[in-house]
Amino acid sequence: MSIFELVNGGIWGAHKARDRSISIGRRRWSISHTFLLYMVACIVISLILLVPGYLLLRAAEAGAATVDTLLSARTWVTLGNTLLLTGAVVVSSAAISLPLAWLVTSSDLPGRRVWGILVALPLVVPSYVAAYLYVSLLSPVGVVQQLLEPLTGIERLPPIYGFPGAWLVLTLITYPFTYLTIRSAMKRLDPSLLEAARSLGQSPARAFWRITLPMLRPSLVAGSLLVALYCLRDFGAVTLLQYGTFTRVIYNRYQAYRLDEAAAMALLLVALTGVFLFLDHRSRGRSRYARLSAGAARVSSPTRLGMWKWPALLFVGLIVLLALVLPAGGLAYWLWRGVNQDWMVRDLAQTSQNVTPFLDLVRPAWNSVTVALGAAVLTIVLALPVTILAVRKPSFLSHWLERLAYAGAALPGIVVALAFVFMGVNYARPLYQTLPMLLIAYVVLFLPQAVGAERSSLLQVSPKLEEAGRSLGQRPFHVFRRVTLPLVRPGLVAAGAMVFLTAMKELPTTLILSPIGFNTLAVQVWANISEAFFARAAAPTLLLILLSSVPLAVFMLRDDS
Amino acid sequence: MTQQPVALRCRALVKHFAQQPVVRGVSLVVPAGDILVLVGPSGCGKTTTLRLIAGFERLDGGTIEIDGRIVAEDDHHLPPERRRVGMVFQDYALFPHLTVGQNVGFALGKNQPDRDRISQLLTFVGLPGQDQKMPYELSGGEQQRVSLARALSTRPAVLLLDEPFSNLDAALRAGMRSEVRALLKSSGTTAVFVTHDQEEALLLGDHVGVIRDGQLEQIGTPEDIFHRPQTRFVAEFLGQTRFIAGYVVGDGISSALGHLSSRTTLPVGSVVEIAVRPDDVTFVADEEGNGRVLSRRFTGISYLYQIGLPNEITVQSLQPHEMRMEEGMTVRVYFTADASPPVFYHGHSV
Numbered sequence: 001m002s003i004f005e006l007v008n009g010g011i012w013g014a015h016k017a018r019d020r021s022i023s024i025g026r027r028r029w030s031i032s033h034t035f036l037l038y039m040v041a042c043i044v045i046s047l048i049l050l051v052p053g054y055l056l057l058r059a060a061e062a063g064a065a066t067v068d069t070l071l072s073a074r075t076w077v078t079l080g081n082t083l084l085l086t087g088a089v090v091v092s093s094a095a096i097s098l099p100l101a102w103l104v105t106s107s108d109l110p111g112r113r114v115w116g117i118l119v120a121l122p123l124v125v126p127s128y129v130a131a132y133l134y135v136s137l138l139s140p141v142g143v144v145q146q147l148l149e150p151l152t153g154i155e156r157l158p159p160i161y162g163f164p165g166a167w168l169v170l171t172l173i174t175y176p177f178t179y180l181t182i183r184s185a186m187k188r189l190d191p192s193l194l195e196a197a198r199s200l201g202q203s204p205a206r207a208f209w210r211i212t213l214p215m216l217r218p219s220l221v222a223g224s225l226l227v228a229l230y231c232l233r234d235f236g237a238v239t240l241l242q243y244g245t246f247t248r249v250i251y252n253r254y255q256a257y258r259l260d261e262a263a264a265m266a267l268l269l270v271a272l273t274g275v276f277l278f279l280d281h282r283s284r285g286r287s288r289y290a291r292l293s294a295g296a297a298r299v300s301s302p303t304r305l306g307m308w309k310w311p312a313l314l315f316v317g318l319i320v321l322l323a324l325v326l327p328a329g330g331l332a333y334w335l336w337r338g339v340n341q342d343w344m345v346r347d348l349a350q351t352s353q354n355v356t357p358f359l360d361l362v363r364p365a366w367n368s369v370t371v372a373l374g375a376a377v378l379t380i381v382l383a384l385p386v387t388i389l390a391v392r393k394p395s396f397l398s399h400w401l402e403r404l405a406y407a408g409a410a411l412p413g414i415v416v417a418l419a420f421v422f423m424g425v426n427y428a429r430p431l432y433q434t435l436p437m438l439l440i441a442y443v444v445l446f447l448p449q450a451v452g453a454e455r456s457s458l459l460q461v462s463p464k465l466e467e468a469g470r471s472l473g474q475r476p477f478h479v480f481r482r483v484t485l486p487l488v489r490p491g492l493v494a495a496g497a498m499v500f501l502t503a504m505k506e507l508p509t510t511l512i513l514s515p516i517g518f519n520t521l522a523v524q525v526w527a528n529i530s531e532a533f534f535a536r537a538a539a540p541t542l543l544l545i546l547l548s549s550v551p552l553a554v555f556m557l558r559d560d561s
Numbered sequence: 562m563t564q565q566p567v568a569l570r571c572r573a574l575v576k577h578f579a580q581q582p583v584v585r586g587v588s589l590v591v592p593a594g595d596i597l598v599l600v601g602p603s604g605c606g607k608t609t610t611l612r613l614i615a616g617f618e619r620l621d622g623g624t625i626e627i628d629g630r631i632v633a634e635d636d637h638h639l640p641p642e643r644r645r646v647g648m649v650f651q652d653y654a655l656f657p658h659l660t661v662g663q664n665v666g667f668a669l670g671k672n673q674p675d676r677d678r679i680s681q682l683l684t685f686v687g688l689p690g691q692d693q694k695m696p697y698e699l700s701g702g703e704q705q706r707v708s709l710a711r712a713l714s715t716r717p718a719v720l721l722l723d724e725p726f727s728n729l730d731a732a733l734r735a736g737m738r739s740e741v742r743a744l745l746k747s748s749g750t751t752a753v754f755v756t757h758d759q760e761e762a763l764l765l766g767d768h769v770g771v772i773r774d775g776q777l778e779q780i781g782t783p784e785d786i787f788h789r790p791q792t793r794f795v796a797e798f799l800g801q802t803r804f805i806a807g808y809v810v811g812d813g814i815s816s817a818l819g820h821l822s823s824r825t826t827l828p829v830g831s832v833v834e835i836a837v838r839p840d841d842v843t844f845v846a847d848e849e850g851n852g853r854v855l856s857r858r859f860t861g862i863s864y865l866y867q868i869g870l871p872n873e874i875t876v877q878s879l880q881p882h883e884m885r886m887e888e889g890m891t892v893r894v895y896f897t898a899d900a901s902p903p904v905f906y907h908g909h910s911v
Contacts, residue, residue: 464654467617470641471648472668473715482667486658 033476034393041385041401048408048444051419052270055263058422062260069264074249078265082245082272085166085238086231090224092171096319097179097223098216103312105186108302110309115316116183122323123176124549126505126522128236129541130173132529133327135160135240136334143333166243172323173237174230178223185219186212204303218283225280232273233412235508240529246272247414251508254418263422266415274410281406331545334538361521361543368504368520369547371435375442376500380492382443383450390451391458392466402451409448416444417512438513445509446499453498457491458484497555504548521547565592568628568751569614569719575622576609576775583609585775586623591719591751591768596742597780598754598766602798606775607755611721614753615648616641628718647717651724653708655696662692665710682710686744702733709741713748720745720752726761738764759799763787771795793905796836803876804834807904814904817851817870818842819895823904825911834905839865839879841900846886850893852876854886868894 059066069075103109104116122130137143140156148154158164189212197207235247242248246269253262305312383405389395390402420441424432431437461484469479507522514523521544528537569591576584584606591597599607612618614625616632616639625633627646632639655664662679669675683689686706696704705725712720725741726734742765745752756762762769763783770780771794779791790796793804807816809831814821816835827833844852844866855867855875866878866886876894886892896902904911 462652462654464650464652465656467615467641468648468650468654468656468711469667470617471615471646471721472711473642474668475640475642483656487656 037385037389038397040382041389041398044382044386044443044447045401045404047440048404048411048447050423051411051416051444052267054419054423055267055270055415058260058263059267062264065260066264069261070268075265075268078244078246078249079268079272081163081243082232082269085163085170085243085245086228088167089170089174089231090227092167093175093178093227094220094224096171096175097182098220100175100179100316100319101182101186103316105183106303107305107312108309109305109312109316115320118320118324119316120176120180121553122173123180124552125173125327125545126236126507126549127169127173127234128240128507128526128529129545130327131165131169131237131240132525132534132537132541133330134165134169136534137326137330138165143330161242163243165241166238166245169237169241170231170234174227175323177226177230178220181219181223181226182216185216189215221283222280225276225283228276229273229280229409232269232276235412235414236526247412247508250414250418254421254512259422262418266418269412270410270415273412274407277407277410331538331541334535335542338535338538361524361540364519364521364524364540365543365547367518368522368544371438371520372500372503374435374439375446375503376496378439379443379446379450379499380454380496383447383454386447387451387454387458391455392463402455405451406448408444411444412508413445413506414508414512416441417509420513433513433515435515435518438510438515441509441513442503442506445506446502449502450495450499453491453495454488457488457495460491461487494555497551501548501552501555505544565594566629567591567626568593568595569753570626571610571614571623572626573623574610574613574620574625576606576613576618577621583775584613587772587775587777588623589770589777589780591753593751594749595767596745596752596754596765597768597770598756598762599770599772600756600759600762600798601772603757605772607757607772608723610772611723611753611755614719615646615721616644645715645718647712647715647720649708649712649720649722649725651727653696653704653728655704655708655711657696659696660692661688661694661696661699661707664696664707665692665714667711668715678714682714683707685713685748686710687740701729702737705729705737709744713750718751720750722752722754724756725754726756727758763799771798773798788903789910790836790903791910793834793836793908796903796905801838801877802836803874805837805870805874805876807833807835809833817874817894818876821896821900821902821904823901825904827906827911831906833911836903836905837876838902839877841896841902842868842876842878842894843880843897844868844878844886844892844894846890847893848891850891852892852894854888854890854892856888857886868892870894
């Protein structure tokens with residue numbers, strides 16, 4: 001029995017490969033069509049499975065040492081820290097975004113459209129950039145203290161390092177997740193439901209409590225889970241702010257060459273992320289119902305705030321000040337300092353060798369763009385077989401391939417990087433610290449995102465269109481090229497752009513897996529801020545934000561509206 | 562008709578979905594140039610039958626022969642693109658990224674004869690010079706025509722149409738039906754329609770096949786199907802039929818509406834069902850009568866009466882305007898002189 005017959009024999013479900021034809025030559029060709037898709041998809045998915053698989057192997061090999069690590073007090077403290085930080089950030093994000101979303105959708109807050117966009121923007125700031133700016137501004141003897149001292153005589157601000165700083169920074173960059181999900185749910189909310197409640201004798205406040213809030217709950221949960229996943233995966237903020245959650249501890253163990261401990265803790269982190277991902281998956285499945293039943297195009301008249309307008313403005317303004325103006329001001333300040341510094345250095349040294357700092361950025365910027373572009377193209381292409389099989393050839397295997405692709409989202413960047421380092425050193429020495437390996441790690445990291453985006457654009461192409469192409473005498477491949485591909489192209493480009501922009505900001509994977517001497521903007525920023533060269537970090541940071549975050553913001557806000 | 566070559570022949574088609582039989586032994590023959598309409602309630606397997614013929618689904622049993630060539634049998638499955646079938650989809654499935662001309666020319670080349678053919682086809686379906694438009698700029702009926710032109714572009718041996726009129730509004734639908742039938746006839750195209758609308762089936766088809774639970778209940782000319790239904794289901798599905806009980810007597814069948822002289826081999830005393838259509842029944846005012854007028858509905862050309870008989874049986878009767886009976890009147894109901902309603906014994910025609 002040949003492998004082709006095996007594919008057709010239905011072992012992978014009732015849905016046999018449809019494109020089989022009579023003559024032997026043709027038959028082989030068209031079977032291998034589906035077979036080829038399965039092959040590529042399996043290889044891609046096995047790359048993802050390799051990460052937890054290898055960590056498990058490693059942990060099993062270490063045996064007693066792994067058990068010791070998992071049972072050590074340090075591990076439990078780390079677990080406690082991680083859960084505490086995640087929980088705190090989830091709660092504070094929800095507490096900020098619920099009133100924000102209500103104010104910009106349902107009230108007559110002056111300038112609510114502009115506020116609505118401004119409060120969403122912090123989302124696209126990389127966590128290490130935000131952490132760097134807050135640390136440089138708010139550390140006990142930072143910029144803010146220096147500004148305040150002549151006025152108030154304060155000599156030291158309370159320490160920002162540890163839990164308070166991590167909490168503040170992560171809250172300020174993740175609340176937009178909850179804000180955006182709640183806001184879109186509020187926009188979909190049928191105003192006649194509230195009117196019905198009012199007509200049944202409920203006050204506005206009680207109507208909000210009994211109707212609006214329960215209807216927002218699915219989106220609040222979905223947004224909060226996104227925030228939780230972000231906190232679990234985040235590396236930059238907790239490391240800079242020196243708060244011992246899993247990602248930071250794993251990185252420290254890795255740097256100290258205590259690799260068995262790093263692997264054991266990475267496994268624990270993956271398990272934890274997996275739980276939250278599973279919850280997220282389930283909450284999404286349910287929220288789909290809510291979306292189907294909602295469907296009012298009618299816009300309700302906004303609630304009048306009256307005298308409450310002023311505290312509301314103060315609240316929104318404070319959020320924008322903290323989350324947007326302060327970091328932007330900080331960046332501008334350091335940029336100005338950096339330029340001055342360089343002028344001074346140049347004047348002092350009287351040498352032309354130290355040219356403007358911006359020229360030093362060309363190389364890292366070029367590296368960032370090319371490697372992110374490579375990651376985007378590779379991820380989009382490699383995600384395609386998984387998506388096509390899942391959408392067009394539903395079977396037991398294709399369904400599981402897709403699920404595993406989504407499950408890849410449970411792998412934080414630091415874990416993927418760690419696993420690839422181990423594997424590179426032990427089994428693929430020639431690949432270790434090469435660009436191909438970095439790109440493969442990016443594919444593993446961004447595949448869930450790409451499959452999700454491709455799936456939704458492929459679902460919008462009716463299979464009837466492909467059948468119409470077939471009935472007009474075109475072979476499956478030609479139908480794909482002439483009908484399907486042109487129709488999904490915008491979706492693929494958008495998915496690719498998302499991967500490109502995310503890859504550009506990605507820190508831990510880039511940091512650990514980049515070839516020696518291969519500087520990207522993210523690495524450049526990190527190297528400077530971890531040495532506390534705040535002024536020198538400013539220029540690459542600005543460039544990074546201009547190249548990745550600004551387009552990303554445009555993308556997200558456009559998608560949202 | 563027997564002289565015509567056969568364009569499509571299906572023998573004992575079988576298809577399962579997840580172990581559930583959907584098509585169970587459908588056999589049919591369509592002579593070249595004729596139109597067959599498959600009709601049945603939703604979920605009866607008619608669309609699956611069509612998709613089996615098109616090659617979008619694989620057969621689990623049976624044979625499909627198009628133009629004398631076996632295209633599907635056992636493990637042999639010719640892919641759709643090599644079957645010489647055309648397909649018109651329910652939602653038209655026009656390629657949204659291509660112009661009307663590019664849609665129609667999808668299977669054609671870029672040379673001059675092929676371009677001429679595109680404009681011929683568009684003219685043929687009544688859309689001359691519209692080839693630069695995008696599908697979304699067209700109305701539903703126009704999209705329908707483009708889809709027809711596209712399907713005809715490959716000169717298919719059989720054209721398959723899956724509920725092609727169900728997305729059109731009622732007024733447009735009536736016009737498109739006769740127009741499409743005329744187009745198919747003038748181009749000599751063999752076609753298989755699928756619909757759930759019995760009226761449409763009777764209007765469109767040279768042959769009508771009634772499908773129920775994956776089986777062909779009856780296939781024949783529209784007149785055959787309507788006047789000589791082989792099963793109770795066919796009689797009921799084709800509409801406006803009420804059933805009353807009858808029993809076999811010496812020289813025919815006796816019922817509440819009178820005596821029917823019909824030859825039957827059933828033993829005397831067998832209980833049968835008589836399919837009664839509105840034009841089989843008439844009534845007169847009679848204080849001692851067997852029925853009561855339940856309602857009168859004005860249909861434009863005539864009145865449609867609902868008449869209650871004993872045992873909560875109702876029949877319908879179509880009457881000219883001259884006769885006007887009020888609700889609640891007691892009447893005597895009986896078969897018209899020329900009525901020969903179909904009679905069923907255990908669901909089958911006797």
